[in-house]
Amino acid sequence: MNEEMLGALDALEKEKGIKKEVVIDAIQAALVSAYKRNYNQAQNVEVEFDQKSGNIHVYAVKKVVDDVVDARLEVSLKEALAKNRAYEIGDDFKVEVTPANFGRISAQTAKQVIMQRLREAERSQVYNEYTQYEHEIIQGTVLRRDNKYIYVDLGDIEAVMGRQDQIPNEDYQTHDRIKVFVSKVENTTKGPQVFVSRTNPELVKRLFEQEIPEVYDGTVEIVSIAREAGDRSKVAVRSTNPNVDPVGTCVGPKGQRVQAIVNELDGENMDIVKWEEDPSDYIANALNPAQVIAVQFDEAQRECMVIVPDYQLSLAIGKRGQNARLAAKLTGYKIDIKPESEVEFVDDDDNDVDVADESVNDESQATSDPEE
Numbered sequence: 001m002n003e004e005m006l007g008a009l010d011a012l013e014k015e016k017g018i019k020k021e022v023v024i025d026a027i028q029a030a031l032v033s034a035y036k037r038n039y040n041q042a043q044n045v046e047v048e049f050d051q052k053s054g055n056i057h058v059y060a061v062k063k064v065v066d067d068v069v070d071a072r073l074e075v076s077l078k079e080a081l082a083k084n085r086a087y088e089i090g091d092d093f094k095v096e097v098t099p100a101n102f103g104r105i106s107a108q109t110a111k112q113v114i115m116q117r118l119r120e121a122e123r124s125q126v127y128n129e130y131t132q133y134e135h136e137i138i139q140g141t142v143l144r145r146d147n148k149y150i151y152v153d154l155g156d157i158e159a160v161m162g163r164q165d166q167i168p169n170e171d172y173q174t175h176d177r178i179k180v181f182v183s184k185v186e187n188t189t190k191g192p193q194v195f196v197s198r199t200n201p202e203l204v205k206r207l208f209e210q211e212i213p214e215v216y217d218g219t220v221e222i223v224s225i226a227r228e229a230g231d232r233s234k235v236a237v238r239s240t241n242p243n244v245d246p247v248g249t250c251v252g253p254k255g256q257r258v259q260a261i262v263n264e265l266d267g268e269n270m271d272i273v274k275w276e277e278d279p280s281d282y283i284a285n286a287l288n289p290a291q292v293i294a295v296q297f298d299e300a301q302r303e304c305m306v307i308v309p310d311y312q313l314s315l316a317i318g319k320r321g322q323n324a325r326l327a328a329k330l331t332g333y334k335i336d337i338k339p340e341s342e343v344e345f346v347d348d349d350d351n352d353v354d355v356a357d358e359s360v361n362d363e364s365q366a367t368s369d370p371e372e
Contacts, residue, residue, distance in 0.1 A: 005110055006054045012114060016121040024049050027113045031056065034109045035102070044073060045097070056106045059094040126156050127192035133182045137206040140196070142176040152180060157194055165197035167230040170266050179264060181206060199229035204270075207261045208235070212250055220246045223275040226329035230268055234286060234326045238275040247272050273330070279304075283335065286327035290316035293340055302370075303334040310339045321368060328368035335368045 009020045031047040035058055044061040062075040064087050080087035087093065099105075140152035140159060150161040150172050161180065166172070180196035181203035187193075197203065205222050214220040219241050227233040237246040250272045251258050258270050276282040283304060284292035293307040308316045316337050317324050328335045 005107070005114075006051075008114055012118065012121075016118065016125075018117055018121050020051070023114065023117050024051065026117065027110050030109045030113050031058070031106055034105055035099075038105055046094070056098070056102070057096055058098040058102060060097045062093045062095070064089055064091045064093050123187075123191040127185065127187045130154070130157060130182065130185045130192060130194050134185050135202060136182055137179050137203065137210065138182055138196075139177060139179050142172050142174055142178060144174060145172060152178070152196055154194065154196075157192060159194040159196045161196045161198065165195075165199050167198045167266060167268075169230055170198065179203075179207070199227075201225040201227040201233070204233055204235065204261070204265075207264055208250065211257050211260050212252070214244065214249050219244055220249050224330050224332075226326040228322065228326065230266070232269040232271065232322060232326065233265075234271045234273060234330045236273050236275040236282070236286070236330055247274050271326075279331070279333070283327065283331050283333060286330045287316050287323065287335075287337075290323065292316075294343075297333075301334070302332060303336065305336045305338060307338055307340055307343050310341050313337065313339045324368035328370040332370050334370060337368075 009023055012018050012023060013020045028047040028049055032045055035045055035047070046059045046061055048057045048059065050056070062073055064077055064080045065074045066077060066089065068074045068076050075093045077087065077089060080091070080093045083093075138154055140154045143151040143153050143158065145151065148162065150166060152159045152161055159180070159182075165183070172178070178198070180198060181200045182194060183197045183200055183202075184195040185192060186195075202225075204225055204227060208222060209216045212220065215222060215237075219239065221238050221240060222235060223238055224236040225233060235250070237250055239246040239249070249257075258272065262268060262270050271288060273285040273288055276285060279297065280295040283295055283306060287306065287308075290308055290312045293309065295307070296305045298304065306316070315323070318326075324335055324337055
């Protein structure tokens with residue numbers, strides 16, 4: 001048994017990287033509890049493990065005193081001196097109390113500790129592996145689903161995808177291979193837990209990096225993403241190279257690059273707009289495909305009023321206000337859209353407007369808040 005135990009400790013250190021000394025300390029602590037539990041002992045005891053032979057010894061530890069009050073915890077100075085003349089008051093006095101059948105108990109206890117440490121090492125290994133994938137894309141296989149989660153096999157671990165992380169109307173079938181965004185990795189008492197998402201805007205960013213080399217190497221930067229998962233996303237891009245068109249680069253020849261991303265997201269519409277330093281131009285781009293005549297700002301409130309041609313009002317607002325809402329999220333401005341017919345005067349040079357006093361009907365204007 002002793003040779004087997006030493007061999008197991010050596011293998012654990014070599015294969016799993018768990019220091020032998022750490023496991024031995026844990027075994028000694030477990031054996032102390034096992035001794036007290038099996039032999040109904042209340043005295044202080046220590047367990048020593050011989051790393052060369054694998055032998056285990058149990059010692060009762062008593063305090064050297066003048067007058068013994070509790071024989072289980074104390075020993076007289078006279079008795080201690082009879083064994084060793086070096087003892088003094090207050091020293092620890094050790095007496096071996098190893099039971100004859102303690103070998104069986106120690107073997108069982110050591111096995112339990114080693115198995116526990118092995119499980120902990122495996123959990124730690126999985127946790128350390130998947131923390132490297134946090135905020136990255138990984139491909140997995142759908143295992144099953146219940147009322148709360150989709151369970152995705154990532155290889156060494158089973159990840160969970162909550163309802164809020166599932167794209168509406170996307171059908172997840174067992175054995176489907178899907179790309180997911182690792183949103184969070186936790187180390188719980190039951191082991192590592194990985195949470196994945198298909199709705200996180202960062203999934204779109206990582207897909208752009210996978211499909212478009214210029215995004216991956218930083219030639220084209222993604223400045224902002226506004227997303228309503230499963231329906232439509234707006235992505236603002238800029239180029240660090242004046243000779244590279246950021247929008248054209250992301251769209252690709254005949255739209256092939258962006259189409260690959262759309263296909264991965266099950267047909268989600270993708271609007272790629274050019275980021276501009278001038279907020280007026282940026283907001284105009286964000287409202288694409290609608291044309292913008294002018295923009296008036298209230299910088300203190302991060303609000304703006306956008307004037308569009310009458311015939312493009314519904315296009316600027318979008319179905320159920322989606323275009324305006326996504327533009328607001330993308331730019332960080334609260335956007336109020338009004339038709340040209342309701343504006344008395346437009347100064348194109350200053351992007352300033354004078355608005356008529358008459359009220360505007362609900363059907364002819366829209367206000368979108370970036371927080372919505």
